[in-house]
Amino acid sequence: MQPNPVAPPPADAITREVVDLMASLVALFHREYEEAAAARSLTGAQAKVLALLRRGPMPMRHIAQTLSCEPSNITGIVDRLENRGFVTREADPQDRRVKLVAATGTGKDASEELRESLNFAREPLAALAEDERAQLRDLLRRMLEGAGPDSATGPASAVEHAPS
Amino acid sequence: MQPNPVAPPPADAITREVVDLMASLVALFHREYEEAAAARSLTGAQAKVLALLRRGPMPMRHIAQTLSCEPSNITGIVDRLENRGFVTREADPQDRRVKLVAATGTGKDASEELRESLNFAREPLAALAEDERAQLRDLLRRMLEGAGPDSATGPASAVEHAPS
């Protein structure tokens, strides 16, 4: 539950249109992602968890928070990934309540492979010249700086600060 | 091994980063969309179908194609929307195999309301100045022109230009 800022939507025309365009792009991207995952017999959710683990082992709780879902949901997804040998569950020596989920070699490979293939599925980007892509990158960066620092497939630079 | 399309990914650094940023943005946007839908006791899938119908009645088959899923899936979603009075199924007089799904007044209202609230959920955009948003809009437009002309929540103004 967010603080719910007081101000009602100003909603200028440009913002409106950007939101619409974004929605289309999101739909497109989402489809490509699901397809790429399915090609490796992974579901979207499984691929997301695996992508999250590229940065290293992670407690279930953290996975659930990042994906904005209930911890009980993660249990099932990790179960299936574990059964296929993509991840393992290890107890955290520092806090035995915690289970650290870690990607196995196979899991890392699958995730990296998927990331590469995703990179390849960037058809829409081909429409832009290099300097335009740089422009777009800067704009997106700025947008995301303010918002949640998490990510599904993960900007390689981790955000490893105190839990606050 | 897959057929492996001829060109292996050139994958320059900028494209790679843009893809990653996009993934983050997609995740963010997706969450906001689900939340906005849930606030109106709609699921994401239901909201998508309802949004699609803003432009007018549509055969089940077309809905399935636009959402890239099996027609049998749409049956259930439309069932639930129909039970709640958001849509109706009418037989197409021109081809009686076809069932035209149309949003009711309630359905249109809900969809429009959700769209507005989505507009409001544009926190990340606030980080950009107006001219930057215009820049972003242009870049996104160009990207989407090339790709599929469909959309989930629907750019109200279709992009009907010549391919250039």
Place this chain on the structure above:
DNA sequence: ATGAAAGGTTCAGGTTGTCAACTTTTCAGC
């Protein structure tokens, strides 16, 4: 008229997701 093909539906099965208990482990206060 007959048969193939298209649009929808139904059914079975798997995955995702929520919510409410429940177990184990940790930690604060006494």
Place this chain on the structure above:
DNA sequence: GCTGAAAAGTTGACAACCTGAACCTTTCAT
């Protein structure tokens, strides 16, 4: 030290989403 509250994960029940195959109805080309 002991007790109890709180946190991390799990389990079970239930709903929605999604696919694939089988099926019915309607259309259309022989």
